[in-house]
Amino acid sequence: MDKFVIRGGNRLMGEIQVSGAKNAAVALIPAVLLCDEPCVIENVPDISDVSICLRILYELGAEVEMLKSDTYRISCKGVRSFSVPYESAKQMRASYYFLGALLGRTGRARVSMPGGCPLGDRPIDQHLKAFNALGANSCNDHGMIDLHADKLRGGQIYFDVVTVGATMNAMLAAVKTEGLTIIENAAKEPHIVDLANFLNSMGADIRGAGTDVIKVRGVSYLHGTTYSVIPDQIEAGTFMVAAAATGGDVLVKGVIPKHLEPITKKMRKIGVNIDEYDDAVRVWVEGPLVKASIKTQPHPGFPTDMQPQMATLLTLAEGTSIVTEGVWEQRFRYVDELRRMGADIAVNDKVAIITGTGKLMGAPVKACDLRAGAALIIAGLAAHGVTEIEDIHHIERGYGNIETKLRGIGGDICKVSTPPTAMKKAL
Ligand code: EPU
Numbered sequence: 001m002d003k004f005v006i007r008g009g010n011r012l013m014g015e016i017q018v019s020g021a022k023n024a025a026v027a028l029i030p031a032v033l034l035c036d037e038p039c040v041i042e043n044v045p046d047i048s049d050v051s052i053c054l055r056i057l058y059e060l061g062a063e064v065e066m067l068k069s070d071t072y073r074i075s076c077k078g079v080r081s082f083s084v085p086y087e088s089a090k091q092m093r094a095s096y097y098f099l100g101a102l103l104g105r106t107g108r109a110r111v112s113m114p115g116g117c118p119l120g121d122r123p124i125d126q127h128l129k130a131f132n133a134l135g136a137n138s139c140n141d142h143g144m145i146d147l148h149a150d151k152l153r154g155g156q157i158y159f160d161v162v163t164v165g166a167t168m169n170a171m172l173a174a175v176k177t178e179g180l181t182i183i184e185n186a187a188k189e190p191h192i193v194d195l196a197n198f199l200n201s202m203g204a205d206i207r208g209a210g211t212d213v214i215k216v217r218g219v220s221y222l223h224g225t226t227y228s229v230i231p232d233q234i235e236a237g238t239f240m241v242a243a244a245a246t247g248g249d250v251l252v253k254g255v256i257p258k259h260l261e262p263i264t265k266k267m268r269k270i271g272v273n274i275d276e277y278d279d280a281v282r283v284w285v286e287g288p289l290v291k292a293s294i295k296t297q298p299h300p301g302f303p304t305d306m307q308p309q310m311a312t313l314l315t316l317a318e319g320t321s322i323v324t325e326g327v328w329e330q331r332f333r334y335v336d337e338l339r340r341m342g343a344d345i346a347v348n349d350k351v352a353i354i355t356g357t358g359k360l361m362g363a364p365v366k367a368c369d370l371r372a373g374a375a376l377i378i379a380g381l382a383a384h385g386v387t388e389i390e391d392i393h394h395i396e397r398g399y400g401n402i403e404t405k406l407r408g409i410g411g412d413i414c415k416v417s418t419p420p421t422a423m424k425k426a427l
Pocket of ligand 1: 023026093094121122123124125126127128161162163164165166187304305327328329370371398
């Protein structure tokens with residue numbers, strides 16, 4: 001098993017490049033199923049969730065060709081199957097996008113219940129509500145979600161909760177469905193807009209993405225396209241927090257500063273200096289960091305996917321901070337690991353009370369999910385001494401080559417393989 005070994009204490013300095021957004025890429029790749037002409041997708045992040053998405057497409061019968069390290073040409077002309085088996089789907093949450101994409105393509109989809117980070121109950125009732133509103137029948141057949149529609153038609157969808165996945169899935173299923181589909185109480189994240197822009201570049205008619213009402217007028221045909229995935233605002237935010245936690249001075253490049261606003265605003269309140277440029281932000285720290293209150297909420301609120309990283313920063317700030325998780329049932333599982341590093345955090349249900357100690361110490365820890373792992377990397381970079389992080393496969397689901405990127409700005413971090421894996425690789 002691989003682990004990250006971090007020798008903390010270096011101030012991060014220099015320039016770091018952000019990759020394409022995971023949560024956009026994992027929807028855009030299945031979306032290609034809605035088109036029989038080849039599509040080229042650029043700025044695809046080098047992460048394991050993307051590899052799984054591409055493998056599922058290949059298993060369904062698509063041709064997948066890597067043109068450059070971050071660019072793929074995909075042709076779905078040869079796809080005949082509508083079934084994504086357990087072995088593939090269980091590995092990531094985003095496998096649910098194959099439901100909407102396959103249903104929109106053929107009126108049929110069979111996808112195993114999705115996996116993903118353990119963040120508490122992760123129902124998909126709103127996804128099914130959307131498919132049903134378009135005329136599909138759904139059932140759970142021995143762990144496989146089975147969708148079937150003789151003929152899909154446009155419909156009215158009102159989500160009971162704001163949900164990223166169901167909003168994207170409703171767009172995927174509706175885009176080639178005759179008539180008008182109206183999605184109300186839609187999620188507004190940048191990746192929702194990116195999926196709409198991608199589909200529109202193929203000839204779709206989607207309006208209102210980025211607001212809470214999205215209108216999709218079905219078109220009969222989508223053509224091929226070349227499209228570049230938006231930058232990952234969570235990867236950018238993670239680097240911004242890492243710079244601040246180490247008292248560094250870092251230019252985070254290749255971002256859309258507008259997408260970072262909820263993160264930027266909070267970091268400034270904590271005492272971090274942030275200068276915005278057209279496609280970069282400079283993050284630097286002069287004075288002390290101070291306490292803050294944070295509540296995670298759907299966009300444009302503070303993103304839940306930055307909660308563990310910001311909580312880590314607040315362990316280094318003066319005073320007592322309150323962090324409330326407003327999206328997921330359980331997103332404080334990483335707190336035990338931070339406590340091993342000397343953090344003073346009390347958790348009561350969805351609220352964490354963080355008493356800033358100003359310092360952390362290196363320790364052996366485990367990543368329990370993707371963003372928890374990112375938080376531990378930040379903690380390790382800021383801590384005195386050596387931190388070893390196990391279970392880094394969680395981190396590699398969403399951060400491509402993070403150790404190389406962080407080394408480029410002075411982080412003392414390396415990936416170490418324990419003997420059995422190292423031997424297997426050598427053979
Ligand atoms: N929800 C329902 N029913 C549904 C769907 C969602 O009750 O049918 C609830 C969830 O339980 C949750 C809330 O609605 O309490 C929001 O869930 P959402 O559907 O928005 O989350 P998701 O689509 O499963 C995506 C990201 C997550 C990110 C959330 C919120 C992907 C693949 N995943 O998940 O990303 O936390 O949106 O922004 O896009 C991560 O990247 O670390 C990550 C977990």
